[in-house]
Amino acid sequence: MAANVEMRPDIPVEAAGGKTSSLGRDTLRNILRQRSAIAGIFILGILLFVAIFADAVASYPPKQSMLDAGEVGVRRGQPPCVHLLGCPDDQPQHLMGLDSNLRDEFSRVIHGSRISLMIGFVTVGFAILIGTVLGAVAGFLGGWADNLIMRLLDVVLAFPALILAIAIVTVLGSGLYQAMLAIGIVSIPIYARVMRAAVLSVREADFVTASRAMGESSIGILTRRILPNALTPLIVAGTLGIGGAIVEVAALSFLGLGAQQPEAEWGSMIGFDYNLFFSAPHLIFFPGFAITLTVLGFNLVGDGVRDALDPRLNR
């Protein structure tokens, strides 16, 4: 796409930013022009930092009980104790209190960022990979292959996502990876449709006909000519999809179908402790806040990428 911009004679080179302009650089500039996208990048930056340095940021190992850490007089669902906020100095500091198994909630929330980032990227990555292949085949071949693939995906879309995912997880068995696979499967149609639409829009374009005339193979046309043109909508859908994938896997974990204890996953932390809710609300509040903030970050950046890549939406 970058090449297309440069070759158009009706756009003066200076207008495109003086020197050569690339799609990547333009996009970055457009993203940074939006306040909400900057907020999103800021949130994700913190999240990434916390995830990478989780062992240093957290006060305790995420699965360690305070009994094993040698503390006395601890109780289940103990409220936060922050020295700066007036908690007596002789008590050990627990920024977010203790959970029902006497583990430090703060350390668990911190370590949860690793799992959630992994969930987001792996789940959406899987869905994009399969969806792209299916969508490309459907759009490129057309005819019965197109019909078969798209009707199969319509069947998947005939169910509300979470309900189908619950059904799939019961077949695969409960577990974090099974939940991720289930959410990945129910997200495939989104990316397949995006890819198919992109393929259809350029399949008959002159530059594709030209490469075909020059003897390029079907695979070559698909990967070298068509795929680059489909990348933009895929990136947009993918970025916006990460937040959704994190929430949905967390929802499965909340229901007990995803990540299992003692894994420090936000959804399962809430699901495991929500019956203590009225006596220990911090056990819901902190992981809930962490999920919301993470998803907000991805959504803001996703909106920013979309607005930056689609000039028609610039208002």
Next chain:
Amino acid sequence: MPRFIIRRLLLSIPVLFGAVLLVFTLARVIPGDPCIATYGEKATESICNAFNIRYGLDRPLFEQFIVYLQTLGSGDLGYSIRFGRPVADIIIERLPVTVELTIAAMIFAVVVGVTLGLVSAIRRNSPVDVGTMIIANLGVSIPVFVLGLFLAYAFAVLLKDTPLVLPPSGRLSPGVTIPPLATTWGLQDLAGPPRVLLDFFSGMHTFNALVTGNWAGLGDAMRHLLLPAIAVGTIPLAIIARMTRSSLLEVLGLDFVRTARAKGVKDRAVVIRHGLRNAMLPVVTVIGLSLGALLSGAVLTETIFGLTGMGRTLFESINSRDYSIIQGATLLVAVFYVTVNLVVDVLYAYLDPRVRLS
């Protein structure tokens, strides 16, 4: 227009057949033996053999599918192994809970969402606009189960001694009753489809209390419905608010709006009659698409607020390997979802002639 509707109807048949096949297959490949799940320790070989023969589980899968299709065709959803009752009975008893919740959530989402979107489009870049967009961004980001728990805590614990206190679980307070419509109206002898329909509407407490003039019951049922409805409705609300705003801003910049202003049409009339009416097209689509989110949210919300609706029932049946309920409930949801999407498509085509022609 009729041709469009027929084509759209025909297209949903293979989808529904695929849904039936998928549901059937998923229910059969779920690991675990329904006999053991039902009888637990008491499941001996002879009991299980009799059990499998009784429910047709000893026959080949293909044959089971044909039998399933035949019973479905005659309007029979099968017999629940765990409850020992027909699946249709259980659905009629519990579906109204989910439908009532979904309708309440939808009303909340559309009314508040369109209003917020409208106000922020008119007062663009004002504090109201910025505030609405922050709420909209937070609203799509917060998971339903987190929001539900936050709301329950805020209204049942923090506001405990104020008039704003709301119950965090159940459908009615102890002592408040909403008798079935069949009893109230002396129609116990009614049978067949009319009775099913009557029981279904009767199960929606707010509707029941409204038509029977049971004001105490209505107030109590609505107070119980409020928190779950807000929890489920917030994501669609956020999407609808954003969609209304951007769509209205686009329409208000068009020539015919300027013409209307130029000929002296009042501001309010321009926005409502010329603007909002045209801006509603994409909003209608979003409302249809939100239904999936609403139904998914119902599973989580029913868990948190202790409501025995379809979502909760489905989840429990999966845990107890109750095939016929899993099939019946999932299928019902799929049929409902496909139908609503069909209605939305038709509505869209009706509102925007360009869709019909393409």
